[in-house]
Ligand SMILES: [Mg+2]
């Protein structure tokens with residue numbers, strides 16, 4: 001349909017990327033964090049988007065550059081104060097993305113109590129794969145993977161999420177209106193890795209989609 | 217010109233609101249913070265925008281709702297790795313805005329080392345005045361004011377900024393591309409106030425512009 005085709009341009013249509021931190025318990029453990037009692041939200045702005053064929057670049061002076069593979073949920077219509085029971089009606093499709101993170105910037109910000117903006121929202125910090133039609137994926141039961149230079153580093157089923165997609169949409173839209181084309185990144189499983197220049201990152205959803213990027 | 221007219225629609229054209237914290241020394245003191253050594257950056261997303269005639273609403277369960285009057289700088293063209301000396305060429309106009317803040321959410325986030333997103337980017341968190349042509353304002357020497365229920369609470373000249381506009385644009389664009397219509401909020405002077413339902417907020421730039429909003 002025209003609508004689905006247009007939503008495939010979510011990068012141009014959308015206004016923001018709302019991200020969830022620590023939404024898989026094994027990842028919270030590897031970072032040494034307690035499990036969150038409510039969704040931990042932050043944002044990437046659209047300058048973060050990167051499509052295949054373009055290099056991922058660490059921001060200036062970053063010394064610990066890491067990837068986080070995440071299921072992306074694409075919002076189809078204006079969403080405010082959405083009830084959990086109706087939340088999936090606001091989902092128009094999916095993608096898979098990397099939440100690229102300047103981990104040293106993030107640790108410094110957390111220590112100082114300052115914002116995460118530069119740690120998370122620098123240019124090229126959100127490499128994405130193609131749009132996935134909403135009928136072609138079960139977001140509650142699919143397997144995310146990420147390989148660095150051919151070696152498997154992340155592999156986990158989305159059924160391990162702490163806060164599921166309807167819970168996230170209901171929580172976020174109490175505070176923040178979501179628009180058509182906005183992207184929700186639902187958190188990463190364990191296995192984040194310190195990257196080096198030249199590394200190849202393959203990531204995707206098993207049997208559904210895959211993308212490949214390189215670190216400049 | 218057509219260009220200036222179109223930039224007056226910066227709320228629709230732009231993709232983000234990049235904000236600077238603690239950019240006036242008296243405000244840093246009133247919050248009990250040390251002066252920053254580099255610009256402290258965070259972001260509001262476009263759901264934050266609010267125009268006159270619409271009520272400002274505190275987010276659910278906020279118990280300390282505060283206003284921060286700030287000079288807004290509107291970006292006119294794509295800006296990446298801009299040098300300080302050329303930074304003003306990327307400015308297309310100005311506005312004056314409130315950086316509405318759920319101070320209790322912000323303090324909790326700072327204490328926990330978590331992001332500021334919900335403290336700063338909830339719906340209605342960025343009430344704005346009209347577009348100001350770039351030739352009608354000297355951003356290095358103008359007086360911001362804010363009155364609550366007719367009582368003056370904030371009044372300060374922009375010449376008290378710690379990091380000036382060219383420094384901010386040069387710093388930000390090392391990390392983050394700015395797009396036409398993006399808004400840069402340059403920080404608030406001292407005098408932030410805890411607000412109550414029904415409060416009237418008048419704010420502006422002396423002899424240049426004024427806007428009036430109410431807290432729901
Ligand atoms: Mg993440």
Ligand SMILES: [Mg+2]
Pocket residue numbers: 375376377
């Ligand atoms: Mg001075």
Ligand SMILES: [Mg+2]
Pocket residue numbers: 235236237284286315403404
């Ligand atoms: Mg502020």
